[in-house]
Amino acid sequence: MKIKIKFIFISLSIFLIFISGCLNSENPNAFNNSESKKILDNKDINKLEEYLIPFDGYKYDNINISKINNEIVVRATSKDLDGEDTYVFIYKNGTLILKSYSLEALPRQVKEKCINIALKNEEIYKNAEGYVTVKRILPQTSKKFYMPKVLFSVTWHSKDKVVSALVDLDEEKVVKTYIG
Amino acid sequence: MVNSIQLGDIMKKVLALILIILGINMVFGGGFVSKIDISPKHSISYDDYGNVTKISIIPKFKYIRLQPGDSETITVKLKNKNDKDVKITPKVITLPYSENEIDESWISFDKTNFILKPNSSETVKITIKVPKDAEKGLYSGMIAFTDDKIQMPYGMPMYANSFMLSLEVWIPPSVYIYPKYIYDDVEPGKTITYNITIKNIGNKTFSINPKINSQDLEYWDEKPGILLSKDMIEIESPKVIPPKSEKVVKIKIKVPDDAKGVIYGSINLGIDDPGLDEYQQNIDIHLRVYNKPKEPFIREILINNASKLTIKIKASSYSWRYSSKIKNISANVIIESPKGILNIKPKKITENFNVYVSNWKLPPWETDSEGIYNIGAYSKTEEYIIKNPVNGVWKVKILPNCESFNVEIGIEQ
Numbered sequence: 335m336k337i338k339i340k341f342i343f344i345s346l347s348i349f350l351i352f353i354s355g356c357l358n359s360e361n362p363n364a365f366n367n368s369e370s371k372k373i374l375d376n377k378d379i380n381k382l383e384e385y386l387i388p389f390d391g392y393k394y395d396n397i398n399i400s401k402i403n404n405e406i407v408v409r410a411t412s413k414d415l416d417g418e419d420t421y422v423f424i425y426k427n428g429t430l431i432l433k434s435y436s437l438e439a440l441p442r443q444v445k446e447k448c449i450n451i452a453l454k455n456e457e458i459y460k461n462a463e464g465y466v467t468v469k470r471i472l473p474q475t476s477k478k479f480y481m482p483k484v485l486f487s488v489t490w491h492s493k494d495k496v497v498s499a500l501v502d503l504d505e506e507k508v509v510k511t512y513i514g
Numbered sequence: 515m516v517n518s519i520q521l522g523d524i525m526k527k528v529l530a531l532i533l534i535i536l537g538i539n540m541v542f543g544g545g546f547v548s549k550i551d552i553s554p555k556h557s558i559s560y561d562d563y564g565n566v567t568k569i570s571i572i573p574k575f576k577y578i579r580l581q582p583g584d585s586e587t588i589t590v591k592l593k594n595k596n597d598k599d600v601k602i603t604p605k606v607i608t609l610p611y612s613e614n615e616i617d618e619s620w621i622s623f624d625k626t627n628f629i630l631k632p633n634s635s636e637t638v639k640i641t642i643k644v645p646k647d648a649e650k651g652l653y654s655g656m657i658a659f660t661d662d663k664i665q666m667p668y669g670m671p672m673y674a675n676s677f678m679l680s681l682e683v684w685i686p687p688s689v690y691i692y693p694k695y696i697y698d699d700v701e702p703g704k705t706i707t708y709n710i711t712i713k714n715i716g717n718k719t720f721s722i723n724p725k726i727n728s729q730d731l732e733y734w735d736e737k738p739g740i741l742l743s744k745d746m747i748e749i750e751s752p753k754v755i756p757p758k759s760e761k762v763v764k765i766k767i768k769v770p771d772d773a774k775g776v777i778y779g780s781i782n783l784g785i786d787d788p789g790l791d792e793y794q795q796n797i798d799i800h801l802r803v804y805n806k807p808k809e810p811f812i813r814e815i816l817i818n819n820a821s822k823l824t825i826k827i828k829a830s831s832y833s834w835r836y837s838s839k840i841k842n843i844s845a846n847v848i849i850e851s852p853k854g855i856l857n858i859k860p861k862k863i864t865e866n867f868n869v870y871v872s873n874w875k876l877p878p879w880e881t882d883s884e885g886i887y888n889i890g891a892y893s894k895t896e897e898y899i900i901k902n903p904v905n906g907v908w909k910v911k912i913l914p915n916c917e918s919f920n921v922e923i924g925i926e927q
Contacts, residue, residue, distance in 0.1 A: 391694070414692070420886045436883035443697035447800070465868065475882050487880050491868070498877030512877035 381430050385421060388412055389440050389470060390484070394419075405433065415439040419470075437470035444468075444486075444503070452488040452499035455508040464492030471500065480509040566662040566674045569594050569630065577680040578642065585643035590677055592638060592659060594630040600660060602630050604638055607656040607673060616655030616681055620644060644683055650788070653681040687789030688716025689755060694797055696765065699804040703771045710763040710797060712783070714755040723784035724749050724763055727796065742779025742799055746770065749781065769803060777801040810848065810911040815923055823903040824924035825849065828866075829916035830893040846913045849898060852906030860896035867892055 386408065388394050394410040401407075408421040417438035424433045445468040452458050467489050473482035479500055489498040500510040570593035578586050594600050604626060606618040624639040640657065658673035665671050690713045700706055714720060726744055750764040765781060783795040817823060829845040849856045869887050876883065912919060 391692070420883075422886060434882050434885055436880075436886040441693065441695065443693065443695035443798075443800070446697045447695070450800075469880060469883070471879050472882075475879055479879050485879070487877060489877055489880065496877060498880070500877070500879050510879070512879075514877070 378430060382406075382408060382421075382423065385423070385432050386410055386419075388419065389415060389437075389444070392439075392441075394439075406430070410439065412439055414441070416442050416445070435472065437472070438467065440468060440470060440486075448486040448488050448501045448503060451501050451503070451506050452508055455499055455511060457511050457513070458488075458497060458499045458508065461495070461497045461513055462490040463497070464490050466490050476500075485509065566664055567596055567598070567600055567660065568662070569596070569600055569659065569675050571659065571675060571677055573677075575678045575680070577682070579682045579684055580642065580644045581684060581686065582644050582648045583646040585641060587639050587641045588679075590638050590640060591635060592630055592675075593635045594632055597632050599632065600630045602628050602636070602638070602659050603661070604640070604657055604659050607658050607676065609654060609656055614651050614653040616642070616653045616679060617645075620648075621655070621657070621679075640677075640679075642679070642681060644681070648683050650683055650685055653683060655679045655681070685789040687787055687794070688718065689714050689720055689785050689787040689790060689795075691783065691785075691795060691797075696797060696799045696801070698801050700767075700769045700777070700801045701806055702769050702773045702803060705766060705768045708765045708767070710765060710783075711760060712755055712763060712785070713760045714757055716787075717757045719757060720755045720785050720787050721753060722751055722755055722761075722763070723753075724751050724765075724781055725784055727780040727782050738775035740770075740773060740775060740777045742767075742777055746777070747779075747781075751783075755785070765797070765799075767799070767801065769801070773803045774805075775803060777803060807913065810846075810913040813910045813912075813921060813923070815908040815910065815925070817903045817905055817908055817925065819905065820903055820925045820927055821901070822924075822926040823900040823908065824922075824926075825898040825900075825910055826895055826922040826924075827898075827910075827912060828893050828895040828920040828922075829914060830918050830920070844894070844915055845896065845919045846915065847896065847898070848909075848911040849900070850909040850911065851900075851904055852908065853904060856900070858898055858900070861899045862895075862897040864895040864897070865892070866895065 382399070386394065386397065388410065389412075392412050392414055395413050397408060397410045399406060399408050404424055406423040408423065410419045410421070411417075417440060419437040419439040420435065421432060422434045423430050425431075448468050449466060453462065467487075469487045469489075471485045471487050473484060476483055476485045479485075480502070483502070483504075486501045486503055487498055488501055489496060496512070496514050498512040499508045500512075501507070502509050572591045572593070576588050578588070580586055592602065602625070604623045606616065606621050608615055620643055622641045622643070624641075625636075628636070630636055638659070655678075656673065657677045657679060658675065659677070660673075660675040662674040663671040664674045692711045692713075696708050698706065698708075712722065726742060726747060726749075746768050748766040748768075750766070752761045752763075755761050763783065767777070769777065777799070778801070779799045781797045781799065782792065783797065785795050815823065825847075827845040827847050849858055910921065910923070912921070
């Protein structure tokens with residue numbers, strides 16, 4: 335019961351954070367690749383650090399930056415997490431913006447839990463086949479489909495179709511499904 | 515424990531708070547506020563509100579997080595788009611349904627009584643100072659800049675020119691816990707020890723007293739669930755966590771011999787760090803009982819004057835598992851001829867990664883990852899070739915440590 339109340343308040347807090355437009359970011363400070371500093375100056379590294387937020391409660395141990403044409407590709411890993419987070423940035427009118435991302439650096443337990451929650455949905459359960467991926471979806475994407483909070487995309491890829499569930503881990507529920 | 519009546523009251527209060535916030539949003543015609551543009555997107559017909567004189571308030575909401583003893587100043591911009599003077603008298607309004615009120619004495623204004631001229635703007639600095647003895651929690655409050663009120667559809671009059679403040683008073687935890695989940699595949703009859711690292715970065719000593727949670731836990735797996743019981747678990751824990759130290763709590767779980775499905779439960783670490791809520795020190799346990807085959811999978815092959823026998827075994831794992839096990843997945847193959855076990859190594863080993871790039875293979879919420887290589891499944895194929903195999907019954911024995919495997923047998927005459 336208490337946990338539920340906490341969740342309500344946490345959800346409400348997230349809602350209020352969003353409407354006040356003051357989402358905080360964590361400073362991972364793990365740019366241990368000296369090449370990174372050749373590619374970007376300190377100002378831009380500081381700017382990047384604002385964007386690079388690992389899964390809650392963890393930190394990036396290694397962040398590598400490469401520049402391909404006008405794109406800056408950042409790959410970040412943590413020794414405590416499975417998988418890799420990839421961020422692609424571009425400069426737009428002199429400002430660094432996040433163009434795309436794929437965040438798979440998650441605790442194995444979280445991935446398992448997300449898959450189990452997704453499989454509780456009948457539509458997903460009936461259609462899921464092939465290999466499965468679990469990715470963290472950032473609030474700026476989630477808000478288009480549900481609400482501005484971190485959600486998880488659990489996706490089964492097979493030869494013929496893609497079956498996906500958008501999972502709210504706090505509420506332990508599937509908020510959207512996709513079969514394509 | 516919170517009983518259902520208390521929970522109902524709290525729920526009502528939370529819902530009322532949300533309605534108030536949404537109500538303000540509706541009244542002012544603004545959508546969600548962003549850092550970049552917080553101006554209303556559409557003009558408002560002021561006549562709709564009778565005698566109420568509305569002013570523009572930017573921002574209309576603010577969430578702040580402060581520790582006891584800390585303070586923060588927020589700047590709010592007021593615009594008078596009317597053709598008459600508006601008297602500004604900022605004050606803290608008590609919300610009838612709010613659980614935790616921001617005390618009036620915590621809030622001060624740099625200006626308390628002034629006239630906002632037509633088509634002019636003015637800023638008001640609001641300072642929030644949390645007393646040192648304030649309790650942790652979520653507080654809310656409304657600041658009204660004028661006395662104008664609007665009757666809302668749900669009955670409660672709303673201050674027309676108001677600002678909503680949400681304050682979370684928090685105490686930073688000194689103790690960090692890793693991991694907070696134990697999810698694993700386990701075999702019946704085995705005892706597994708999981709280590710939970712407890713790190714105290716603070717300057718105080720905290721006590722720790724881990725206990726299995728006996729309350730009903732929500733169970734979400736499809737497989738039948740067994741609630742973790744005291745007889746399945748042994749906890750080795752220090753009694754205290756000294757300042758600037760790292761300790762380990764050992765959770766030893768004995769999986770019953772006849773276990774099937776999922777063993778689930780939770781352990782509360784019982785750490786007296788005021789920065790940690792109860793739910794923040796729970797270790798969730800979810801163990802899938804996996805009855806691993808004890809005997810190998812056996813396939814018999816009848817050879818009769820063949821010139822070549824080819825055996826391909828493909829061991830596969832899904833992407834989210836392989837990252838930590840990529841080098842380890844194997845089908846563990848034994849090939850037995852009619853004369854006995856062959857000492858044979860694979861002629862060829864093939865690794866196969868499934869990589870996808872374009873978003874037509876992705877759900878809409880993953881289109882932001884287009885252009886980034888996404889690795890899907892991983893498999894490793896071992897190919898064994900035996901030339902001029904002796905006649906008789908051959909056996910391929912496989913005891914896999916992967917999620918699935920595929921066997922392909924080719925006989926050339």
